[in-house]
Amino acid sequence: MSAESVLGRADARAGMWVVGLFFLALLYVYHATALSMVAIWARSETFAHGFLILPISLWLIYIRWDEIATVRPQPNLFLSALLLPVGLVWLVAALVDVQVLQQLALVAMVIVGTWSVLGIRLGRMLAFPLLFLFFAVPMGQGLVAPMMEYTATSTVWLIEMTGIPVYREGLFFTLPSGRWSVVEACSGVRYIIASVTVGTLYAYLTYRSMWRRALFVLVSAIVPVFANSARAYIIVMLGHLSDMSIATGADHLVYGWVFFGLVVFVLFWLGSFFREDQRAETRGAVAQGQDKSVVTDAAVAIVVAGLVAVAAAAVAPLMATMVVADKGGVQQQSLDFPDAAGDWTSVRGSSWRWLPPSRLAGQRSAFYQRDGVVMGLYVQFDDGLFENAEVVGSSGLFTLEDSWERVLQQGKYNVALPDGSIQVDEAQLRGRGSELLVWSWYLIGSVSTSNNYEAKILQLKTSVGINGPGIYRVVLAMPMVSSLEATREQMQRFFNKHGEALYNGLQP
Known part of the structure; x- marks a missing residue:
């Protein structure tokens, strides 16, 4: 084995060590995101395979090590600059509590940082083992x-x-x-x-x-x-x-x-x-045409590239600590529900046992009655009791797997609200002795929507103080009367009388 080959393999090992240290640094800086992935792997059978992804990627590198070691790392500091926009994606996702996007951004940082340390040629050889890491992200729900x-x-x-x-x-x-x-x-x-x-x-x-x-x-x-x-x-x-x-x-x-x-x-x-795995794979010359003058400086260049990559990746968490991002998080504990108006009267509760499922601890309710029919009004919010709890994502959640209620049909329905007409999430439920029609939507700042993507954008605006504070899920439920259209008409009439007062009561 020639002296250049020995030095080349030493450079390759040095590059891998720096990549490993860069990976550990990412895990430290983005430990909350990494732990969120592990927590999902541990509790969900669907994503338990996540524990195997990194070992498989390392094994794929190991079985090709003799080939990989013949290519000397060529650090590329320009690739490190790509960590900044990837970090910005993570930052935006953190502000609006989109865990899966944070996790995807973290894996993307691993890949981009590895390429910046090892260079494009080695990055191409390691492309599949690195891209395979995306399967560790628990997505698909x-x-x-x-x-x-x-x-x-x-x-x-x-x-x-x-x-x-x-x-x-x-x-x-x-x-x-x-x-x-x-x-x-x-x-x-x-x-x-x-x-x-x-x-x-x-x-x-x-x-x-x-x-x-x-x-x-x-x-x-x-x-x-x-x-x-x-x-x-x-x-x-x-x-x-x-x-x-x-x-x-x-x-x-x-x-x-x-x-x-x-x-x-x-x-x-x-x-x-x-199968084609037995066919000889043609690859470009991997050890020829390399500049011998870079051998002595390769280790220093690799370490510098690793430090630059870590610094670039750490920008987003640093910005996150500097940004004033209330995220509409902890909401007021007492909500001002509207007083009964028109021919509606306030009552203490309802005859049905259904409650809108929630991912939060904060929920308040009020009930109104007219002609023997009870209307239930629910408001859900983050009261700070549960860590990483969020309102957005629950608008279409009407039942749990172990509940007595069944969703007979679910879709969108156009409803007139105080801030304009929107499509709410609507579900027709059948439970123990009751059949309900339920509407659900979000009130974020001063804007209503039932679209999760639009709600996330509004939540981001709330985080930076553009849209105004307050993130709520509003739910309206009523027993089915003579027909679906008649029930919808009564629910709309109720909200025409009480909607503006409710929205005023939800403003801090």
């Missing part, structure tokens, strides 16, 4: 609701095609043999995430052409969607044919994972017929 709806629809359709009568109410359906419901675990999202994660790794190790890799990842994302419908149908049929004696408890989760394992096995088996 937004798919749960649509996948639950799709699973219920497709399962009911398959049952009907079998010739078995079935009656559906939202995510609940009834067969002659028993009742079933589609809960979050049945959505198939965890199967999709697991399949895409493993499928991406398999495609990288098995194929060389980008189109084959992309195609296999695409198939890995699509197959679980249909496989989950087949899984749900099989479980329902097992329960139906066994007179609800099997596949009706925890065992149906076991059957689900066994079925998913078989699907993945078949997918990988079919993919193996098109």
